[in-house]
Structures are given as C-alpha cells and as structure tokens.
Amino acid sequence: MDKKIINQVINIVGPENVLTDNEERICYSYDGTFKRGIPDIVVFPGNTQEVVSIIKLANSEKIPVFPRGAGTGLSGGSIPQANGIALVMTKMNKIKEINENDLLAVVEPGVITGHLHQEVEKLNLFYPPDPASLKTCTMGGNIAENAGGPRAFKYGVTRDYVLGLEVVTPTGKVMRTGGRTVKNVTGYDLTRLLTGSEGTLGVITEITVRLIPKPKYKKTALVIFDNLDDAAKTVTVVISEGVIPATLELMDRITIACVEKNTKLGLPLDAEAILLMEVDGSDAQTTEEINIIQNICKKNNCRRIEVASTFEEREKLWKARRAVSSAIVQLKPTKISEDATVPRSKIPEMIRRLREIATKYNLNLPVFGHAGDGNLHPNIIADKSDKEEMERVEKAVSEIFEAALELGGTLSGEHGVGIMKKPYLEWELGEVGLEYLKTIKKAVDPNNILNPGKIF
Amino acid sequence: MLEKQYREMLNKCSRCGGCQAHCPLYTETGREPYVARGKVELIENLQGGNLEWNDRLAEIFSTCLLCGSCSENCPNGVEVDKMVRAARKDLVAARGLPIIKKNVFQHLLKYNGRLKTIGKLLAFYQKSGLQKVLRGTGILKLFPMKLAEKERILPRISGKAFRDSFPAKTGLDNPKLKVAYFTGCVTNLVTPQVGASVLKVLSSNNVEVIIPVQYCCGVPALASGEMEVAKFLAAENIKYFKSLDVDYIVMDCATCFSTWLEYPELLKSEDASQLAKKVMDINIFLVEILDIKLEPRNLGIKVTYHDPCHLKRTPGGKSSPRELLKRLSPCYEYVELELADRCCGSAGSFNLTHYDLSQKVAMHKVDSIANSKAEIVASACPSCIMQLNHSLQNSGSKVEAKHVIELVAECIESDE
Numbered sequence: 001m002d003k004k005i006i007n008q009v010i011n012i013v014g015p016e017n018v019l020t021d022n023e024e025r026i027c028y029s030y031d032g033t034f035k036r037g038i039p040d041i042v043v044f045p046g047n048t049q050e051v052v053s054i055i056k057l058a059n060s061e062k063i064p065v066f067p068r069g070a071g072t073g074l075s076g077g078s079i080p081q082a083n084g085i086a087l088v089m090t091k092m093n094k095i096k097e098i099n100e101n102d103l104l105a106v107v108e109p110g111v112i113t114g115h116l117h118q119e120v121e122k123l124n125l126f127y128p129p130d131p132a133s134l135k136t137c138t139m140g141g142n143i144a145e146n147a148g149g150p151r152a153f154k155y156g157v158t159r160d161y162v163l164g165l166e167v168v169t170p171t172g173k174v175m176r177t178g179g180r181t182v183k184n185v186t187g188y189d190l191t192r193l194l195t196g197s198e199g200t201l202g203v204i205t206e207i208t209v210r211l212i213p214k215p216k217y218k219k220t221a222l223v224i225f226d227n228l229d230d231a232a233k234t235v236t237v238v239i240s241e242g243v244i245p246a247t248l249e250l251m252d253r254i255t256i257a258c259v260e261k262n263t264k265l266g267l268p269l270d271a272e273a274i275l276l277m278e279v280d281g282s283d284a285q286t287t288e289e290i291n292i293i294q295n296i297c298k299k300n301n302c303r304r305i306e307v308a309s310t311f312e313e314r315e316k317l318w319k320a321r322r323a324v325s326s327a328i329v330q331l332k333p334t335k336i337s338e339d340a341t342v343p344r345s346k347i348p349e350m351i352r353r354l355r356e357i358a359t360k361y362n363l364n365l366p367v368f369g370h371a372g373d374g375n376l377h378p379n380i381i382a383d384k385s386d387k388e389e390m391e392r393v394e395k396a397v398s399e400i401f402e403a404a405l406e407l408g409g410t411l412s413g414e415h416g417v418g419i420m421k422k423p424y425l426e427w428e429l430g431e432v433g434l435e436y437l438k439t440i441k442k443a444v445d446p447n448n449i450l451n452p453g454k455i456f
Numbered sequence: 457m458l459e460k461q462y463r464e465m466l467n468k469c470s471r472c473g474g475c476q477a478h479c480p481l482y483t484e485t486g487r488e489p490y491v492a493r494g495k496v497e498l499i500e501n502l503q504g505g506n507l508e509w510n511d512r513l514a515e516i517f518s519t520c521l522l523c524g525s526c527s528e529n530c531p532n533g534v535e536v537d538k539m540v541r542a543a544r545k546d547l548v549a550a551r552g553l554p555i556i557k558k559n560v561f562q563h564l565l566k567y568n569g570r571l572k573t574i575g576k577l578l579a580f581y582q583k584s585g586l587q588k589v590l591r592g593t594g595i596l597k598l599f600p601m602k603l604a605e606k607e608r609i610l611p612r613i614s615g616k617a618f619r620d621s622f623p624a625k626t627g628l629d630n631p632k633l634k635v636a637y638f639t640g641c642v643t644n645l646v647t648p649q650v651g652a653s654v655l656k657v658l659s660s661n662n663v664e665v666i667i668p669v670q671y672c673c674g675v676p677a678l679a680s681g682e683m684e685v686a687k688f689l690a691a692e693n694i695k696y697f698k699s700l701d702v703d704y705i706v707m708d709c710a711t712c713f714s715t716w717l718e719y720p721e722l723l724k725s726e727d728a729s730q731l732a733k734k735v736m737d738i739n740i741f742l743v744e745i746l747d748i749k750l751e752p753r754n755l756g757i758k759v760t761y762h763d764p765c766h767l768k769r770t771p772g773g774k775s776s777p778r779e780l781l782k783r784l785s786p787c788y789e790y791v792e793l794e795l796a797d798r799c800c801g802s803a804g805s806f807n808l809t810h811y812d813l814s815q816k817v818a819m820h821k822v823d824s825i826a827n828s829k830a831e832i833v834a835s836a837c838p839s840c841i842m843q844l845n846h847s848l849q850n851s852g853s854k855v856e857a858k859h860v861i862e863l864v865a866e867c868i869e870s871d872e
C-alpha cells in the first residue's frame with residue numbers, strides 16, 4: 001500500500017493501532033475456515049468517528065475495507081479478498097448500558113458475546129443467542145452473521161434480539177436504525193437488513209439488544225435411541241405436546257463412535273442416535289416438561305434415558321456433546337463445518353441423504369446439531385493436504401446443498417455465505433433474488449468498498 | 457524443520473480462535489500474533505517457506521509465556537506452548553541466534569567466553585551471584601524498565617547458597633523413606649529458607665534427605681531453544697542422581713519438576729526414563745506419599761493459593777498444595793483464589809524482557825488476591841513467588857507470597 005495512504009491511516013487512529021509488518025498481517029489472513037487472504041494493513045479503530053474517517057479515505061482512494069470481529073467466522077466473511085484494509089473492531093469493546101427497566105443493553109461491536117452474557121446474568125437478565133464460539137466471538141460479528149446457537153429453537157436467533165444499530169455506511173456516513181423499543185415500523189426495517197449483511201452494507205459501531213428475564217431452573221435429559229426414526233419422531237411429538245426445549249441436540253452414530261473412542265464415557269456404539277434435551281423456566285414448569293419428555297421417549301422406544309437437574313449432574317450429561325468437536329478431528333485434521341438446514345420433519349430424510357453422500361464420496365461425515373430447528377451440522381472431516389480428497393469434499397458439499405434445497409431447506413442456517421457458499425447462492429435465491437441483493441449493494445456502496453467479493 | 461509430532465499438530469489447528477479466551481497475552485494485547493492461533497499460522501508459513509526467521513518473528517515468538525493455557529483448552533488438542541518452544545529451537549538452528557538477543561542466559565554465555573565449559577560457567581554464575589554478574593556486564597541496560605524496577609525485580613542473592621549451608625545428607629537413624637532433593641537455582645541462591653523448610657518438614661517426618669551435586673535443570677535454555685545447553689545440563693543431573701539409592705527425588709520448584717519430566721524426551725535415554733518415574737513435587741509427596749498430619753496452632757490467618765503453570769497439569773498438582781494448606785487450619789484459614797490457575801506472567805526471563813506486559817498480566821493476579829482478602833498467597837514455584845512479591849509490592853499491597861512448604865514448616869514444632 002502507498003506510504004502516503006498508510007500515513008493518513010496512522011493520522012486517523014494513531015500508530016499503535018496500525019499493523020503493517022508482513023508477519024503481523026499474516027495473522028489477520030484467516031478465520032475459522034481454511035481460506036486465506038492477507039490484508040495490506042490492519043487497523044484497529046477506537047470509535048465511530050475513526051471508522052467514518054477510514055471509510056471516507058477508502059472511498060477517495062478506492063481501497064476495499066474488510067470489517068472483522070474476532071475472526072471466528074465459518075464462511076470466510078472477514079477474509080480480505082483483494083488486499084485492502086482489515087478493519088478490526090475488537091478495540092471498541094465497551095458495554096455502554098444495561099437497562100433493567102427497558103430490558104435492553106447497548107454495546108460496542110467488539111464486546112465478546114460471552115462477556116455480555118456474564119454481565120446481564122449478574123442482574124438476572126438473559127441474552128439468549130449463544131453461538132458455540134461465544135467465549136471469543138464479538139457482538140458485531142454476531143449481528144453481521146445473524147448468529148444462532150443451540151438455544152435458537154426456543155429463543156430465536158440474534159436477529160430476534162436486535163432493537164437498533166448505529167452503522168457507518170459504505171460511503172462513510174453515520175446512520176441509526178431501529179431504536180430502543182420492541183415495536184418499531186417506521187420506514188423499511190433497516191435493522192433487519194443490516195443484521196446478517198456480513199459486513200457488506202455497513203460497519204456496525206453500536207448495537208442495542210433486547211434482554212429477557214433469566215429462566216431460573218434447568219433440567220436435562222440424555223436419551224439413547226436404537227433407531228434414528230424413533231429419535232426424530234420423539235422430537236416431533238415433544239414439540240406437538242407443547243414442550244419447547246431450550247436445547248435439542250442430536251448426535252448420529254458416527255459422532256457417538258468418535259466421542260466414545262476419545263472419552264470412554266460408556267456410550268453405546270450400536271445406538272443410532274443420542275438426543276440431548278434441556279428445558280428451562282420455573283421449577284414447576286421444568287418438572288412437568290421433563291416428565292412429558294420422559295414419557296414420550298419411552299413410548300418411542302428409547303433404549304435409555306438419564307435425567308439431571310443439579311448443575312454438576314447436568315454437566316455430566318453435557319459431557320458427550322461438548323466432547324464432539326475435539327473428538328471428530330481425531331479422525332482427520334481438517335473440519336469442513338457445513339450448516340445446511342432443513343425443515344424439522346425432514347431431519348431423518350436429510351440424515352439418510354448425508355449418509356449416502358458420505359458413502360458415495362468415501363468421506364467421514366459425522367452429523368450432530370440442532371434438531372429442534374433442523375440446523376444439522378454435517379461436518380466433513382478430511383485432510384486439507386490431500387488434494388484428491390479435497391476434490392471429493394467439494395463435490396460432496398455441493399450435493400449436501402442440493403439435498404437441503406430439495407427438502408425445502410437452506411444453504412446456511414447460521415454461518416452465512418461469505419466466500420464459502422458464494423457459488424451456490426443462486427440455487428437458493430434464483431436469478432431475481434440475486435439481482436435484488438446486488439441492486440441493494442450497488443445503491444448503498446457505489447464504489448464497492450465494504451467487504452467486496454463476499455456473498456455474491 | 458519442525459519435528460513430525462508438531463507438524464501433525466499444525467494440521468489439527470482449525471483456527472477456531474478458541475485460544476483467544478484463554479491466552480493471558482491476548483487479553484492484554486488484543487493482537488493475533490500474540491495468541492496461539494496467530495503463532496500456529498506463522499509456524500505454518502515458516503514451514504511452507506512463505507516466511508523466514510527475522511527479528512520481527514523472533515520478537516513475536518519470544519512473546520509467549522509458555523503457560524500452556526491455550527493447549528489445555530484447545531478443542532483440537534493442539535499444544536501450542538510446545539510448538540512455540542520447538543519453533544524457538546528452529547530459530548536458534550536457523551540463525552544461530554537466541555530467540556531474543558536480550559536473553560540473560562545467552563549474555564552470560566557470551567560474557568564468559570573465556571570459560572571453557574558450561575559447567576564451569578554455571579559454577580561461576582552460581583558462586584558469584586546473579587546480581588553481581590548482571591551489574592558487571594551492563595546487561596541491565598538491555599531491559600526495558602527503569603533502573604529501580606530492575607533492581608527490585610532481580611533476585612537478591614542470599615549471602616550463602618543453600619547447598620553450601622547444609623550437609624549433603626541429613627543422616628537419620630531409621631528413616632522410613634530416603635529422598636534426593638533437587639533444590640533448583642532459586643531456592644539455592646535466593647530463598648534458602650524454602651530449602652530449610654523442606655529439610656525441616658521431611659526430617660520431622662522421618663524421611664532422610666540427600667542433597668547431591670547438581671546443576672540448573674536447564675529450563676532457561678530449553679525455553680529459548682538452546683537445546684545443546686539443555687541437553688548438557690540434563691545429562692549432568694542424570695549423572696549425579698542415577699546412582700543414588702533413594703525412593704524419590706523431590707523438588708520444591710514446579711518448573712524444575714516439569715523440566716525433569718521432560719528429560720526422557722530430551723535425552724532419549726533409559727536412565728532418564730527411570731529417574732523421571734521417581735521425580736515428585738514436594739506438595740504431592742507430602743500428601744500422597746507421606747499423608748502428613750499437622751497440629752497447627754490457632755492463628756486464623758487467611759491464606760490463598762496460586763497455581764504454577766508447571767504444576768497444575770500434573771495429577772495431584774492442583775489438589776495436593778490445597779490439601780496441605782487445608783491441613784494447616786486453624787493456623788491458616790484457606791480461601792480459594794479467583795482464576796487461581798491463570799499464569800502470573802513470570803515465565804522465566806519474560807518478566808525481565810517484557811517487563812510491562814508481564815506486569816499487566818500479573819495485575820490480574822494482584823486484583824484477585826486483593827479480592828480474596830488473604831494476607832498470604834502461597835504457591836509452589838519459586839519463580840512465581842518472586843513475581844508475585846514484586847507485583848504485590850508494585851501495587852502497594854501488604855500481602856506476602858510464600859512457598860507452601862514454608863507455611864507447613866512453621867506449623868511443625870522444631871525438635872532442636
């Protein structure tokens with residue numbers, strides 16, 4: 001990058017907030033995928049005004065800007081495409097307000113999601129979105145990806161909690177969307193447009209989220225099934241009986257085998273599925289609900305059911321689920337996390353198709369995920385240094401997407417399109433839908449400055 | 457070239473970023489090169505030939521506490537602390553230069569060019585006292601902090617080395633067990649009272665103690681990638697300990713202890729493997745082997761405990777020191793420390809080479825010590841204890857850091 005421009009950037013944010021050494025820039029070339037792209041310069045703005053100045057400079061010099069939170073994304077969203085500026089938002093990490101009367105919190109984009117959880121829970125409040133990366137990912141990244149999590153089935157995803165945003169537009173103006181009320185229909189719903197915009201329509205500089213009272217009790221059940229269809233039927237019946245578990249996680253046989261091999265928890269290797277269900281709410285409600293779940297499981301031929309209510313006992317039941325990530329990478333080092341999602345009723349069919357795809361391309365493909373909302377996480381476990389295998393992976397991924405769409409589902413439940421799913425976007429949106437997206441992008445970002453090369 | 461086991465680990469890192477939540481240096485700096493994930497990416501680039509070792513990389517790789525917090529919490533089992541050490545070794549091999557030019561250890565080696573062998577050097581180093589050597593060489597100028605701070609953080613060398621003040625054998629009539637005591641450099645040169653406490657506690661429990669000839673365990677060399685020096689020291693220690701007729705080899709220093717456990721991998725010798733089986737931390741020894749009983753007087757002083765990185769991952773390494781402290785009730789009333797197993801920031805010479813960053817890391821510790829309302833913070837590693845005392849003083853705290861064994865010794869009525 002031109003020395004003159006670097007100096008201008010330094011003038012805006014100060015020399016301590018700019019990285020230009022090759023060795024440092026390489027450390028901003030990745031996210032949770034295996035894609036790479038090295039930025040020309042890494043910049044840590046400290047406030048909205050600095051973001052405005054950077055974006056204005058980028059527009060006048062025609063330099064692309066790639067917003068970045070913690071870099072935990074699973075679709076390559078923050079990875080620089082054509083060099084440019086990596087705009088890392090982690091320094092703006094203040095929780096500005098937690099309001100117990102209005103039940104809301106106002107935060108800067110760099111706040112780590114788990115920190116917000118801790119702070120609001122101290123006041124007996126609750127911010128439900130809980131991506132598994134919550135100890136590291138940022139609120140800005142969550143908004144930009146519209147992140148979900150295990151609790152999404154009962155409580156919804158990030159989008160359902162965003163009340164308002166402060167955004168620096170792609171041309172460097174400050175805009176406020178939404179506000180501090182749950183109801184708001186003034187104008188287009190720009191808050192929702194920006195939520196899930198993957199850093200392409202604006203840099204989020206302040207976020208107002210809705211909070212709810214924290215549920216007091218939790219009860220957990222771990223249920224083993226000999227038959228996948230029985231497990232799927234259990235899920236359907238539980239829900240139609242009016243019980244909405246806060247967690248409803250499914251592990252398939254391959255996942256069970258990996259976990260057992262690694263942890264020796266005594267999981268049965270011949271079982272076809274394990275369901276982990278957790279209900280939360282008042283004492284009476286959770287007791288009633290867990291009883292209903294127990295009965296339904298038994299009626300649907302479960303092999304075994306364990307129920308726990310104290311923290312320690314519940315943690316024991318969670319152990320198997322928590323061990324999944326580390327267990328599956330013991331098979332092979334590279335994990336390609338997909339998050340194709342199907343309507344709930346199609347879960348058994350989707351799992352069968354995934355198995356066929358795995359056999360066809362001779363790949364390891366454990367399935368575990370959020371059964372409540374059909375957001376299965378098929379993970380292909382491969383070795384990225386094996387070229388031939390990675391070619392098979394690519395073909396399998398495209399068949400997974402095809403299957404999900406055929407069953408009335410979507411390419412991505414929560415990880416976003418980024419660069420990973422770009423080639424498939426038209427399959428889902430169609431030509432008209434894609435054109436609509438591009439028109440919006442062109443209108444607000446005429447110089448194609450913000451996160452170019454992403455989504456489409 | 458990185459060893460095979462670390463190359464395989466390189467592939468396992470999914471760049472999930474989970475280590476950001478656990479790396480004390482990421483908490484302070486908020487910068488990727490200083491977190492495990494960034495280091496893995498750099499190592500991969502080095503391996504792939506996209507990068508070559510240079511000053512900037514040397515600085516980045518010197519900025520790691522080797523605290524292992526990332527490894528302990530990595531969902532994919534990547535041991536980044538070990539990879540960083542392997543990379544430092546690679547750096548030394550590639551450039552023939554130490555990881556950081558300011559490394560104390562290297563400067564001592566250079567300064568004493570006329571001394572032929574490392575053994576002689578260490579004897580000189582030990583006899584002359586660290587402080588005198590450091591002042592004489594002008595090394596102090598290399599460190600980034602003010603002179604007063606330097607003077608305070610450098611260990612005050614005790615008048616007479618511990619091993620020169622005590623006989624090589626305690627000589628009991630009918631001992632129930634015999635142990636060899638590896639004192640470590642800090643106890644020997646800086647805090648001989650810790651060594652005296654070890655002897656007192658063991659003797660009063662009818663355990664015979666032998667203090668053989670010994671050298672530095674080698675950790676400063678190991679941590680900075682000076683493998684030849686580390687191997688030399690390890691081999692010397694093995695030589696002096698292998699012929700002893702003892703049941704255990706005990707140590708009060710968590711760092712020496714973990715280094716001894718690595719001797720088999722370092723030397724690939726049968727002797728080292730055999731001896732490593734006998735090695736035991738003093739806390740674990742007192743609880744699990746001796747199961748000592750104490751009858752402390754009632755003082756009711758609150759004490760808390762800081763986990764040294766080098767002890768916490770050993771079986772019994774977290775529980776034994778706490779168990780000992782609980783047995784000191786009512787003399788000492790034990791309270792748990794928030795984030796007790798977070799690194800104190802000492803990390804060998806890191807607290808000299810990266811003084812400000814190290815102090816920032818330590819301040820979290822100082823805060824949780826203050827919150828615990830304890831009057832004493834006990835630990836089981838002399839380097840941690842020095843660091844804790846220094847940063848407690850920096851913050852104007854009256855709390856004192858002591859070795860667990862000192863507190864135990866206080867609670868044993870002396871027969872003399």
Ligand SMILES: Cc1cc2nc3c(=O)[nH]c(=O)nc-3n(C[C@H](O)[C@H](O)[C@H](O)COP(=O)(O)OP(=O)(O)OC[C@H]3O[C@@H](n4cnc5c(N)ncnc54)[C@H](O)[C@@H]3O)c2cc1C
Nearest residue numbers: 069070071072073077132138140141144147148199204414
């Ligand atoms: C182990 C692991 C588990 C995960 N589990 C889940 C899960 O359960 N559910 C889920 O939904 N996701 C999950 N993810 C994916 C990822 O954590 C989320 O997408 C998260 O929201 C990304 O946040 P981040 O701060 O890391 O953002 P980054 O990865 O840095 O960026 C993500 C996108 O957001 C944009 N962006 C970041 N900050 C801003 C800003 N201030 N303004 C505008 N755009 C911005 C970037 O340009 C990029 O497009 C997981 C990831 C990992 C590694």
Ligand code: SF4
Nearest residue numbers: 469472473474475530
């Ligand atoms: S070292 Fe472990 S925790 Fe850190 S990014 Fe790699 S896999 Fe994730």
Ligand code: SF4
Nearest residue numbers: 479520521523524526
């Ligand atoms: S060893 Fe400690 S300081 Fe080094 S990268 Fe790991 S967590 Fe960070």
